Amino acid sequence: MVNWTARPAPPGGVPGGGVPRRHAGLWQLAVSTLDGNWEHDHTVPSRTLYPHQWSWDSAFIAIGWAHVRPDHAWQELTSLFRAQWLDGRVPHIVFNPVVPGGAYFPGPGFWASATVEGTPRVATSGLVQPPVHALAAWHAYRRAPSADGRAALRRLYPRLVAQQHYLATRRDVGGAGLASIVHPWESGLDNSPAWDAPLAAVPAEAAVLRAYRRRDTVHAAAAHRPTDLDYARYIAIVTAYRAAGYRDDGLADRHPFLVECPLFNAAMGAAEHALAEIAGEIGADPGPHRERAARITTAVVDRLHDPTTGTFHPRDLRSGRLTPARTVLGLAPLILPDLPARQVEAVLVEATSARFGLAAGMERPLPSHDRTAADFEPLRYWRGPSWMNINWLVRHGLLAHGQTRLAAGLRASMIGLAETAGCHEYFHPDTGAGLGSPAFGWTAALLLDVLAE
């Protein structure tokens, strides 16, 4: 049984009993950031950079809403799953039809989801993101248990099961019980050094981009974002997937990017644990979820753990090899409550090393990449900066394995970061300076969650 912490939501956006007075300002900042990003039935990650609905953002954001406006938490997840495809995939972007098509690149016209069978009426992308939604739904419910919440769980449950089924079947390209991602965007850590090796094999030239106009660099510094060459490859990979109607059969024979990611698969395993809890709550059978969770954990260990480095690495199905970079993705399997003690120990060694600096007293949260690596870039997106969602996940992994002192250190550093820079999208891993969007949804939401504990 997973011991997720439960705390009822404080009413009306005021700090709950457990939130000290000195954090009242931060709490209000987080609530007003979420309110400012709320858009009729979902929350945009950022009004400028990401003016639509994103899949794993909505999951994290729902956890934050549960503390202040639980109805928004359920609307958030419900609107996302309304856009689920017939095959079970939950698209990584759901486009808001009232936002001009050119506001985000690549926009709805590029993805052309309406030309594909089994897609919803609303325009979406054709990719997915880490399946953290069952986990989020369970966390949201435990923070605000109610009859409405239970009814929402009941409605979401078959959709969450279909999401898992899609990943466990159509995406099991390697045939070993893990899901493959078909694009770096599916990892959520778009330009992580983890993808450098598999991306290098994707044929693309920066010239590909001349046909398009990037929108992200209008709102954020180019030096803090993926490069043009990264984008050229992102576009080339989507183009290949789109040309095959976003079908998953035959991927091994034709698709240029196929990787088993430790965070993605750990999320898939954690989702089965959460589904077991949800099933218990709504009178369904938790047994099959527990069995699937155990199988996923075994496969994550067998396929993605490297006893030489002690950490987890993505497996590139094109080369058959583990990718060499030691990124924060390698720590993510801690969120599996049944991760064997030997791997827990090894990951803790990695996390507490100079590479990531986890400690009971730590000044800054975990960076997204190994601080000691030659290609560590403290300003560039997922190649060094600290992100609140990854720290939140690792913190829950630490709690799941009884590492309360380290979890407390991480929590304090996350709060300190927001005290330094507010609800930015990501943060300089040394100075804590805010980077990217200044009013970012999941930073606000997860800040509420850590403040409330």
Ligand code: 9WN
């Ligand atoms: C592409 C919305 C998303 C996050 C991702 C983050 C970034 C998009 C982009 O923004 O990706 O999906 O345009 O850069 O990498 O994790 O979900 O916040």
